[in-house]
Amino acid sequence: MAILVVKEGGIIMIYLDNSATTKPDQQILASYTKAATDFFGNPSSIHSIGMDAERLLRKSREQAASLLEVNHQEIVFTSGGTEGNNLAIKGIALQHQSRGKHIITSSIEHPSVLEACQGLEMLGFEVSYVDVNKSGLIDIDSLKQKIREDTILVSIMHVNNEIGTIQPIKQIGEIVKQYPKAFFHVDHVQGFGKVSMPLYECHVDLCTISGHKFHGLKGTGLLYVRNGVKFYSLAHGGGQERAIRSGTENVPGIVALVKAMRLAKEKQENITTKLPVLQQKLINHLEKNKRIVINTPTEQVAPHILNFSIPGIKPEVVIHALEQYDIYISTKSACASKSTDESAVLIACGKPRNVAISGLRISMSYETTEKDIDYLCEKLDDIIQNLRKVMG
The missing domain is CATH 3.90.1150.10 (Aspartate Aminotransferase, domain 1)
Structure with a gap:
């Protein structure tokens, strides 16, 4: 490949142009094909074909959690970065608006973050945009000045998709942690497989990953949701993915995603x-x-x-x-x-x-x-x- x-x-x-998308790895395509052929059942079905798919789904979730060093219950499979970012930002805002309607992000986020925040502004939320310096690093003092008691969400990307700046996520997480009403979301789409970011150590509550950025398939991704974090679902229905994202799970895509995650981590380490x-x-x-x-x-x-x-x-x-x-x-x-x-x-x-x-x-x-x-x-x-x- x-x-x-x-x-x-x-x-x-x-x-x-690998930050836009990557060429799918042949091993990952093979994993997708095998899962789609041999485990085509609906994981919600109670017959043996559905149960086989459900077991594969559960195993994939456990493997994804292991790679991220988190609990398997904290993994929500999505269709990629844009859905993950929208789900995290809008889900937190709509669920916790009674506690506050103030959100903080930076001026150099991905459009799926900036436009999600702009959409919330139209619904009455207040969004503060933290400036960056000439290197693209957010101003920590500005963040400290902008965060307040009614702040319910801070959303900052890990690696900037245009210039590659790595934000001080742990330092930001420590600041947000001091405000009990505020959650911390990180867009990790450009960082995963290239720059390490231990989720627990960095006090991250929600984290977005997209499979096609590391030789996986388009339409695959996940959202890490720390245990205890509640938010409003944007897709109601069958209650899949802890009722956070209803809809029949894309088991072959999930298998391919986890395979891509494993290969990306191996390359990062070796x-x-x-x-x-x-x-x-x-x-x-x-x-x-x-x-x-x-x-x-x-x-x-x-x-x-x-x-x-x-x-x-x-x-x-x-x-x-x-x-x-x-x-x-x-x-x-x-x-x-x-x-x-x-x-x-x-x-x-x-x-x-x-x-x-x-x-x-x-x-x-x-x-x-x-x-x-x-x-x-x-x-x-x-x-x-x-x-x-x-x-x-």
Whole structure:
């Protein structure tokens, strides 16, 4: 399942948009197919076929909990990051609004968090947005000033999906813990399998994970819900998933998710230096070009993401030019790439507009090789040089 793929005619395809989605691992596809074929029953059915599916579901839940080092009762399977974030944010807000209607998040969250909060504002909730510094780190003093007795939820992502900044989740969790009415939700979609985050140690109440970000399947994910946390369900029906998310469970998808989680954790533990070395190689090369501005910070950053700008050149021009060489990178978050040209994350970090509208993101996987990076750097240099000639 290498990302460096030799296609027909000897052409090389290099995929470096792994923060948007990843190529499914063949082992995971095989797990899905076997579960869908051999355990097709409804886990809620009381006959033997349904009970076989239910046992597989229970085993998968226990394995997921073991990988996250939590209790199996704290795992709620979802369809991915967007559903998990909406379920956590809206579920807490609607359940606990009698205790307070104040929510805190940051200015650089994923659209599924920001728009969920904006939706709650339309229902009368008050949302405070914590600013970030030039590296994308939230202002801890600002958080301390904004949190109050009627705050019921703080939602902060672990790893930023555009520039890779790692937030001080444990420090934030310790602050939130001091307010008994407040719950702490973490969007861990970009962090899982790359950057460790012990849930209990960090005082996290709810945590979102999405399978297709680590070679699993789209439409799979989970929400960790700490025991004792109650919230309003957004999907009423059969009472599945502790009545938090009713609906027949996607057992094959869940099996595939847990397999992907296990493989991702194994790679994180066994391939510890590869991604930081490749990231630094990229930085060293890009820094040589005075036209390039590197937006990813040098410290407290995930090893698989590198964001940079070439002011004066539209990012889509660079993306399509690289595509001619079968190299695939991206601009901004995939969930926001077709919206306004300006990156809200880069603006929040204080970048000038000419930098914010020209951001490009390279996101690697454990399958990315040094040859991939060398080839990208070579072709990127050629493209910039050619564009400079055209633009004069």
